[in-house]
Every structure is written in C-alpha cells, then in structure tokens.
Amino acid sequence: MADGSALRVVELAGGVGGAKLAHGLQAHLGNGLTVVVNTGDDLERHGLLVCPDHDTIMYTLAGIDNRDWGWGIAGETFASAEMLARYGEETWFRLGDRDLATHIVRTRRLRAGERLTTVAAHLQGALGIAAQILPMADEPVRTQVRTDEGWLDFQTYFVGRQQAPEVRELRYDGLAAARATPEVIDALAKADAIVVAPSNPFLSVAPILGVPGLRPAIDAVRSRGVPIAAISGIIGGRALKGPADRILASLGHEATALGVARIYAPWVDLFVLDAADEALAPAIRALGPDVLVTDTIMGDDAARARVAATVLEAVAARRR
C-alpha cells in the first residue's frame, strides 16, 4: 500500500458490509479512519434507542462482534430478553444482555441532553476503538418502507418481516429536519479520500447523502480533487447480505453492479467491482468512473485488510 497509513479516509457506511470494510480500513489507517454511518435504521425498543448500523460497526471495530451471527456481540446471552418477553414486551428485535448495556447508556446520556454524536464517541472510546464512527446526524431519521401492506418502519420490514414484502417506495422520516454535524463536516473537509462501503444504496447510503448539508460538503471536497471510491455490494447480480438486489429491482434499477454504478456514477471517481463481475467493467467505465476489479468478498480479517489495502492504494494513486 502506497503510504495509506497517512491517509485520512471517510467511509460512508450502513451495517454489515460497512463494518467489514471499516475493519479492514482501520487495520491500515487507525484513527485516520472516520466512518459516517446511516442512522435511518435506528429504532426504539423497550424505551431504549438502538442504533443497529452504528453498533454493528462499533462492535466490529472493537473486535467483539459475533461473526457466527453477523450481528451482536460475541458470547452474547439473552437472559434480559427472556424476562422482557415474560413481561409481555415484543422481542422480535432480539437484544442481547451485553448489547442492551449499549442502548441503556446511550438512552441515559441522550436523555441527559447529550448529542448522539457525543454519546457515540463515549461508547466507542470505552471500547477502545481507534477509528471514529460518526452518526450521519444527531436528529432522528427513520427510514420507512412502502410495501403492498402499506408503510412499515424499517426494522419491522427488515427484522420483523424478514425482508419478505416487496419494497415499492422508501421514505426517510426526519431527514429534512436533520443537519450534517460539525464532526461530519470537519471529517469530510480533512479527508484525503471518501469510500462508499458495499452497503445498500437505498437503505444505507441514500439517507446519509440526504442529510441536509452533507452532499454539498462531499461535492466541495471532490471539487478539490479528493477521490471518491464506491464498492459494489452486489456481486453476480446478488446482494452478499440483505435485500439490496430485490430492492434495486423493485425500485426499477438493474440488480447488478452496473445498476449500482449507475446510481453512484455522477459523483464517484472509482468503482470497485468484484472479479466475478469483470464483464461489467466497460459498461461502468462508459458511465464515467474508473473501475478497479478485485476480489471484494471480505470473509476473514485477511480479506478485509486486503480489500481495504487495494482500495487505499487506488485512491492514494489518484491523489498523486
């Protein structure tokens, strides 16, 4: 990697795919990595604020994520959840005992008047994370999903209904009243590169870009020559995890890396394509971005670090 360790990189990310890439990037960049995370998936459970995307990334960067499940904390137990169920609480959104502590502390601090960004920094600091994870906004944003059953809030669709209903339309409640935080603006202003994670373009990346003030800040750094790279979360026409392929299709897009590239092309300099999709490279290049073809599946620590290194080399090369 060409001097990647001195780079300051901002990653725009949703949950699992964003976490894997962040883990690889953190291994190279340490505190040079800032992750701006989607908060549209956030929800209240049992009176506590849960931030699934933030916490997935936080636990992953802290090395305490549960890799068998793809969510939650390693060695997690569910004694609280059993008791909550006994009290008649809905527990379809399963919260482990350790995970619950995160939401308890977050909720207490928010009620005491702290900003979500400040609370997140406290949690991350306690877990000893090198990188910083910034909520895309302090104000609540709640993604809503229109299905043939009507509008569902995101986690009801995603966890409660297991992504079964077809997605007809998306709405980001609260987004218009949200504001890009000083921390996000500052991180973007100092960035040497921006990397869009292999996250869902509509459920994870669109809400981030929709935060008032955030897109102009990205455009401003890009106009200074700061490269923006995006990694496709669709490989061989399928999402590695989650419903991104079906959502692309049901919203009228092509459910391929090319479909993703069409969405990002207007503002992205480099599109990272999995080797399995190499045949799509000419069509993507024709849209504008350069294309980097590599193996993008991040199964283990080594793969995460390798993908991150490849992306960092490519963006560092573009800065020269």
Added chain:
Amino acid sequence: MADGSALRVVELAGGVGGAKLAHGLQAHLGNGLTVVVNTGDDLERHGLLVCPDHDTIMYTLAGIDNRDWGWGIAGETFASAEMLARYGEETWFRLGDRDLATHIVRTRRLRAGERLTTVAAHLQGALGIAAQILPMADEPVRTQVRTDEGWLDFQTYFVGRQQAPEVRELRYDGLAAARATPEVIDALAKADAIVVAPSNPFLSVAPILGVPGLRPAIDAVRSRGVPIAAISGIIGGRALKGPADRILASLGHEATALGVARIYAPWVDLFVLDAADEALAPAIRALGPDVLVTDTIMGDDAARARVAATVLEAVAARRR
C-alpha cells in the same frame, strides 16, 4: 388457622423481612393479601427506575427470588452489568440481566405516562402473583440519611457504603408532595386486618405511614375495630438483617423489641414477639398492645407459612 383464608389483610412492608412474611401470608390468603410497600428506597440507575423493596417482594411472591443472596432473581447473571461497567457506568448497585428487564419495562411504561401503581400491577401480573403489591405512593419519595459525612441518599448509604456510617437523622424527600393512592385507600378500607412486617421502623415503615392520607385511612379502619398487628424485626437486641438495631440506637431508641414496641404502641393492637424476647412481654403489654410470643424467624417456606398462620389466627380471633 381460624378461617384465615377468607381474610383480607394489608401488610405494610419494606424489603426482605416484608417479603418473607408476605410469602407466608400469600400461601394462606392468595389474592386476599395486599402489600403496601415502601418506595423510599427507590433509585435511578443507568436512567432506569429501580424499586428494590417492591421487586424483592415481587420476586419472592413469584417464587423466583434468589435465596442464596437475599436479593435479586434465582439463577441471575450479570453480562449487562459487566458491559455497563466497561462503558464507565457506576455499578456498585448491581443489577442482574433478568432484574434489568424489570427496570427497563417499568421505566418505559412510566415515561409513557402510566402510574407507578399501574406499572407495578402489570409486572406482578406478568409474573403470576396472587397477592397485590401496592407502592405506598405514585409520586417519587427518596429517603435521605444524615451521617457524619453529611446527607447521603438511601442506597448510597445502604449498598454503596454498606451501612457503615452512623445514622444521625432521616429525611423522606418528596413525601409531603405524595398522596395515598386510591388503591391503597381502597385496600385499607376493605381490610379485615393490618399487619406491620418485621421491617425497619424508620427506613421502611415510617415512610409508608408518612404518606399524606395514609395514616388517617389506617386510623379510620382501626376505629371500626379492624385489628393491627406488628412483628418485631429486632430479636435479642439485633436486627435479623440490615442496620435497624444500630439505627434505633443512634436515633435515641432502645435497640430491642421493646424499643420497636414503643414506636408502634400508640396505634397497634397486637405485638408479635420472638420467643427469645419473651421476657420483654410484660413491659410491652404495659404500653398497651397485646403480645403474642412465637418463633418469628422465617428461614424456610414452612416457617414463613407457620408465622403467617399464627399471626392470622391471632388477628382473626380479635375480630370475633
């Protein structure tokens, strides 16, 4: 027992001693038992409302209390608490994973506008308790303890400082603004007998009696001939549990069952004395109340049921 099963009994109670007696009484009375519980020990931890006396009684009546510890839930685990500590939360007041669910549900419902009494009924119903446990008031009351180090809130003194400091004075913050609830007034109005648990006269019973409207309601039922019995929590000059003996002494009372009897004598008809203190019976009778001498230590289920039966027989006999 003489027709005790048809009696409606109100028990005034603090935590552990109150729970043991309540367990014995519930075995005979089922839903004929109403426990009015002290809330002066309540506290906020991690932004959640904890009601230690209520919960000790609730867990005991549900048969899920941890008898090895004398607090909390059987088989309890502490994964959440470990994580809370990692986040820098003070965890000297140790909350187990199952116990935490109680406080989470309570706090959520209170924030949604429910009364403490209603929330408590929901929790008890979920755990399948026959008796009802009524908080002495819906409004927050917080017992404060003056020591040579100054005023401490109750749990800081009781758990945080392990009752080490000498108690110079007590204060029940919020008591003047509290009101006897309709449920407590109704239970007292229908009571065939009132039983004061072997709880701390100052820390547990005094706050209950101090709730505006509660003492007049007790006086009214007593004036109708409803018997009031009290059980000494001091045996052989020592509290079975907790600092009652030292608090009696430091507040200028005799740290014996006679000292307790002097406090209750003006409004109690029957004083239940442990066999070990039989020599005190004449002095207590001279204060006014009848005295019932029996073995009052409630070590196991059989002892709890036996003590309860003895008390119920005595109060039933007084009604004839």
